[in-house]
Amino acid sequence: MIRVAVIGATGYAGAELVRILSSHPQVRMTMLTSRQYAGQLFSDVFPPFYKRIDLPLENYDVKKIVAEADLVFMALPHQLPMNMVPELLEGGCRVVDLSADFRFSDPVEYETFYETHRAPELCGESVYGLSEFFKEDISGARLVGNPGCxxxxxxxxxxxxxxxxxxxxxxxxxxxxxxxxxxxxxxxxxxxxxxxxxxxxxxxxxxxxxxxxxxxxxxxxxxxxxxxxxxxxxxxxxxxxxxxxxxxxxxxxxxxxxxxxxxxxxxxxxxxxxxxxxxxxxxxxxxxxxxxxxxxxxxxxxxxxxxxxxxxNLVKGASGQAIQNMNIMWKLDETMGLDILPPVI
Incomplete structure (x- = not known):
């Protein structure tokens, strides 16, 4: 069973992660964080999940995350994950980052279009998470930069x-x-x-x-x-x-x-x-x-x-592909937890 933390669980991408992960047979969500809604239940913020996902929303605590999670999904805006990811990796967690912070292997290229990178040493290690093309590299990665939509x-x-x-x-x-x-x-x-x-x-x-x-x-x-x-x-x-x-x-x-x-x-x-x-x-x-x-x-x-x-854009363009990358990292069937059909109308 993969112990998973979702950082930024109340944004659209974070909430989609929680929704899809809740049906994943090999995942146990151990921590959901939200700065804005800390102290409330996830189902308080998203009532459709009442009695399905009644997990508490907590403040970010790296020591607790490292102790309770094998994989961390970072569902935060650009510039925030780069400050957190080094400590998570040092603590033994693997990370899938949904922001742009680790999509560029060259930190100079990132800085040309975003801002100063505060963990440039990790850019060369990060694997670009386009699941269909970089599967072999993703499977052994500690850090995956999930692609933009x-x-x-x-x-x-x-x-x-x-x-x-x-x-x-x-x-x-x-x-x-x-x-x-x-x-x-x-x-x-x-x-x-x-x-x-x-x-x-x-x-x-x-x-x-x-x-x-x-x-x-x-x-x-x-x-x-x-x-x-x-x-x-x-x-x-x-x-x-x-x-x-x-x-x-x-x-x-x-x-x-x-x-x-x-x-x-x-x-x-x-x-x-x-x-x-x-x-x-x-x-x-x-x-x-x-x-x-x-x-x-x-x-x-x-x-x-x-x-x-x-x-x-929220599934294959963000959270679904992030979970697909998790499946690859743990050598699971890529479709696990993701075999979802659209509604007819």
Whole structure:
């Protein structure tokens, strides 16, 4: 049985971790922390879990965590985990961090887009937790940097083609849409109901921090820095993410060849579904699940390859993938605790 602590259990990602972990047959949650709600029960903050998850919310206490947990999920904003993770590792815990603090192997690259890194010595040790591509490294890791939601959605369809060196990386265009939960649980005018309902807008155009994360991982696979245009959009839905990427191929390939490449890459990976010809992803098909649905179309007039992918930003884009990484770290079946189907309506 894996003893698990969730740090930041009352944010959206933290609450999803608790929800999914509660049904995991090999997990016992030993500690949930929340600075804002310390002293209350988890079910006081989230009434749907009454008489299901009545665990107390506690203040962060590294000594208690080290004594009671084998694995720690860090579900905190950027810049906070880097201050806590060194002590947790020294105490013998393994860590999956859902923030960006340990997604970059080079701390200088992190500092270019975020702030000064206060545990730079751990960046080179941390393993990027894109479960389908770095499984072997994840299995032996002490520290996993869980990917961002946009990078997960965009990289999964791209990387098999990048590995085969089929993609012209001189200009890749990624257009993505996310539900409002991606902004977190904190109150903000930008995500106020009256501000987003019946609206649809681009944000952080050309300046989103997930662009360098996407570029860094592609560079590590291709040994070439890609030029990526990335434009995220906010759609008036609670959860879900859909990305459409446009790219040129180095050589002429048929749509059948490209589909076969993706199918072979993911034939043994249970959470990536290559959709049949003519069917394209829909947020409702992946809502509440750990699936990534992928479809493609090769434009016969322009030669542009169009890749469409969809995930639930809170599950495969955050907490579900974190649990998938935990399963890999403990040599469990990747699907354990994650075999969830979406509601029909």
């Amino acid at each position: 946009y990078p997960t959605c965009i990289l999964l369809p791209l990387l098999p083609l990048v590995q085969k060196q089929w993609v012209d990386l001189s200009h890749v265009v990624c257009d993505a849409k996310s539900g409002v939960s991606g902004a977190g649980r904190g109150v903000s005018l930008a995500t106020h109901y009256c501000e987003i309902a019946q609206g649809f807008k681009a944000y952080k155009v050309g300046a989103h921090r997930h662009r360098p994360e996407i570029a860094s991982i592609i560079e590590g696979v291709a040994e070439q820095r890609p030029a990526i245009t990335f434009v995220p959009h906010l759609v008036p839905t609670i959860r879900g993410m859909l990305a459409t990427s446009y790219l040129k191929l180095k050589e002429n390939r048929t749509e059948a060849e490209i589909r076969e490449c993706l199918q072979q890459a993911y034939k043994d990976r249970p959470f990536v579904r290559i959709l049949p010809e003519g069917r394209f992803p829909d947020l409702s098909f992946v809502r509440g699940t750990n699936y990534c649905d992928i479809a493609l179309r090769l434009d016969p007039e322009t030669g542009v390859l169009i890749l469409v992918s969809a995930i639930d």
